[in-house]
Amino acid sequence: MNKPFAPSCERNKDAILKILKQYITSDDHRLLEVGSGSGQHAVHFAPEFKDLQWVTSDVKSNHDGIKQWLKSARIPNIHGPLDFELGVDEFPRQIFNLVFTANTFHILSWKQDKSLMKMFGNRLREGSQVFIYGPFNYDGKYTSKSNEDFDMWLKDQDSKSAIRNFEDVNSCMVKNGFKLTADHEMPANNRMLVYTRLEFVK
Numbered sequence: 001m002n003k004p005f006a007p008s009c010e011r012n013k014d015a016i017l018k019i020l021k022q023y024i025t026s027d028d029h030r031l032l033e034v035g036s037g038s039g040q041h042a043v044h045f046a047p048e049f050k051d052l053q054w055v056t057s058d059v060k061s062n063h064d065g066i067k068q069w070l071k072s073a074r075i076p077n078i079h080g081p082l083d084f085e086l087g088v089d090e091f092p093r094q095i096f097n098l099v100f101t102a103n104t105f106h107i108l109s110w111k112q113d114k115s116l117m118k119m120f121g122n123r124l125r126e127g128s129q130v131f132i133y134g135p136f137n138y139d140g141k142y143t144s145k146s147n148e149d150f151d152m153w154l155k156d157q158d159s160k161s162a163i164r165n166f167e168d169v170n171s172c173m174v175k176n177g178f179k180l181t182a183d184h185e186m187p188a189n190n191r192m193l194v195y196t197r198l199e200f201v202k
């Protein structure tokens with residue numbers, strides 16, 4: 001089997017890394033990547049954060065491809081892939097203080113997105129950070145014609161996939177105990193949403 005290759009990862013990896021470097025410090029110990037895809041992002045990012053254990057995850061059918069990238073990269077602080085399929089699996093049992101997920105919110109159904117955000121709220125402790133990368137709509141509007149075309153294409157593939165509204169994602173994250181730290185504009189009409197877990201209120 002050839003290693004899977006996602007051209008988009010090659011295009012966006014340096015811009016994403018630049019943002020992650022603004023937030024990840026040597027105090028951060030374990031990051032969960034949700035929907036690692038090919039594994040290219042993990043292989044590019046993990047060596048830049050030597051104190052961090054980068055844990056990949058995805059649906060089982062992607063594991064062989066991720067393993068190929070991990071095996072050829074031989075990077076000591078990358079782990080997984082864990083089985084983590086929304087709608088099937090529980091949130092992984094280890095303690096994570098960071099979560100990174102790229103280009104998943106528009107693939108998952110909105111029900112799965114909400115369930116993922118609920119898991120973040122239930123499992124991440126105060127001060128943990130969540131990075132959500134991908135395209136989002138604002139005020140119910142596309143930010144570009146290319147995103148509109150992409151959304152049509154997504155819905156053709158699966159009627160439950162769609163570019164999500166930032167406001168819906170944000171209110172769900174807030175409901176689950178997070179505050180928006182930043183909303184970064186990224187190349188190619190993408191965004192990087194950064195959230196911080198607030199103190200648990202009983």
Ligand SMILES: C[S@@+](CC[C@H](N)C(=O)[O-])C[C@H]1O[C@@H](n2cnc3c(N)ncnc32)[C@H](O)[C@@H]1O
Nearest residue numbers: 006035036037058059084085086102103104107
């Ligand atoms: C567009 S790809 C993005 C992959 C990678 N993060 C990237 O940016 O290239 C969407 C990812 O979501 C994963 N995915 C789809 N359904 C899922 C589910 N129910 N639970 C977890 N991951 C899922 C896919 O397997 C795939 O890896």
